[in-house]
Amino acid sequence: CLTSRGAWHGMNELRQRRASRGSEDISEPLLGGDSAGYGSAPMGTDEDGDAPFDFWHWILSLLASFGLCDRPSPRLTPTQRRRLDEIAARVDVPYDSFEDSHRASLLELWNLTFPNDPRPAEFSDGGVKHPKWKEMGWQGVDPATDFRSGGLLSLHNLIWLAKHERGVYDRLLRKTDGTRSEWEYPFATAGVNVTHALCDELQLRPTRRRTRGNGGNRVAPEEGQPHASYSPAPNAPAAVAFTHMLRKGRAGAKDAFERVYAAWFEALDREWLDRGATYMEFGEVMNATRNKVRGALERAGRRNGGCTVEGLREELGLT
Numbered sequence: 001c002l003t004s005r006g007a008w009h010g011m012n013e014l015r016q017r018r019a020s021r022g023s024e025d026i027s028e029p030l031l032g033g034d035s036a037g038y039g040s041a042p043m044g045t046d047e048d049g050d051a052p053f054d055f056w057h058w059i060l061s062l063l064a065s066f067g068l069c070d071r072p073s074p075r076l077t078p079t080q081r082r083r084l085d086e087i088a089a090r091v092d093v094p095y096d097s098f099e100d101s102h103r104a105s106l107l108e109l110w111n112l113t114f115p116n117d118p119r120p121a122e123f124s125d126g127g128v129k130h131p132k133w134k135e136m137g138w139q140g141v142d143p144a145t146d147f148r149s150g151g152l153l154s155l156h157n158l159i160w161l162a163k164h165e166r167g168v169y170d171r172l173l174r175k176t177d178g179t180r181s182e183w184e185y186p187f188a189t190a191g192v193n194v195t196h197a198l199c200d201e202l203q204l205r206p207t208r209r210r211t212r213g214n215g216g217n218r219v220a221p222e223e224g225q226p227h228a229s230y231s232p233a234p235n236a237p238a239a240v241a242f243t244h245m246l247r248k249g250r251a252g253a254k255d256a257f258e259r260v261y262a263a264w265f266e267a268l269d270r271e272w273l274d275r276g277a278t279y280m281e282f283g284e285v286m287n288a289t290r291n292k293v294r295g296a297l298e299r300a301g302r303r304n305g306g307c308t309v310e311g312l313r314e315e316l317g318l319t
Contacts (some may be wrong), residue, residue: 004236010037016284022101024051025195028210033282035087041204053203060103070262074233074234074235074240074243076243077234077247077248078255079231079246079247080247082245083246083253083254083256084178084204084233084243084246087204087257088204088205090152090153090156091151091199091204091205092151092205093152093153094147094148094151094152094220095144095147095151095152095155097142097144098127101169102152102155103126103128105152105155105156105159106128106143106155107119107128108124108158108159109155109158109162111134112162112163112169113136113157113162114132115171117132119248120132128142128143128144129141129142133188135186136173137173137185137186137187137188137189137190137191138186138188139186139189143188144293145194146189146192147187149192149193149195149196149197150191150192150193150195151195153195154191154192154194154196156187157172157191157195157258157261158191159193160255160258160261161191161258161261161262164255164258164263168262168266171269172187172265173187175187175279176275177269178235178273179273179276180273181272181276181277181278182278183279183280184279185272185277185279185285187284190265190282193269193286194261194265195261197264197290198257198261198264198285198293201232201236201238201239201293201294202234202238202239202255202257202260202289203235203236203239203244204234204239209210222265229266231300235293237294237295237297237298237301238293238294238301239297240301241297241298241300241301241306241307242260244260244301244306244307244308244309245260245307245308245309247306250308251308251309252308252309256309259292259309260297260309260312263309263313264289264293264294264319265314266291266316266318267292267293267296267316267318268285268286268289270291270317270318271285271288272285273287275288279298291313293316293318296312296315297312297315298315299315300312300315
């Protein structure tokens, strides 16, 4: 923005005057650690703590709060950066029905969902098609056709939910809470939609650069970056709040994304019940839930100590 550009030029002049007096070593970049990239943790940051205070980053944040420039990305610690990269590397990986490991994950989901049903004979020949998949909420006899928007990550999210939040999984799958609609939303495909929406909301699409537009933060390919590289750091308030969960020593950091996924899914079901919605209203329910999760992340991020999974769930009224 014009204001921050003027401040930048002013600081350059100040540095030049100091250099001429020999009063300061200016070998280090002004914003700390250019080699790490803007939005990364500055050089010398202790991995066990937060990135040190950056005056000019604070100034840009202040100007952004008044709408005078774009919001700067947060200064991430190495632990946050690594964990964010690990999540981003899983995003946009498509489900491949010819990949043995992908089929194995799908069959694991079958075993978790239908533990008392014997595995169909068709599966022994490498197939996965079966009419019973529809009972779980897939559109057809082969779930592979429904993974387009969420990719392999959406399958892994459903498996995680079944393994680590079994009570939640069963309640959402079997629709045991509240008075249900005669035409319910399909559980499995709803889970795929939650994964896709959450990746967008947390700005987790890899190798892309955000640009400003009427739609908010858009994305464009990042030239010269490897696929798994996540650059720059997120700058939307809700996405920044999520990075608080990735700090070293933070409980649940290793599966923070999955825990937010579970909270979103629960909030979606509650919104559905509160509205008394039917199948044709699923898009409206999803959008309303997205706004609520975004707001809850932002509020939790303003809490003392930053955003936590517990704080997010409290803001969503899930505790």
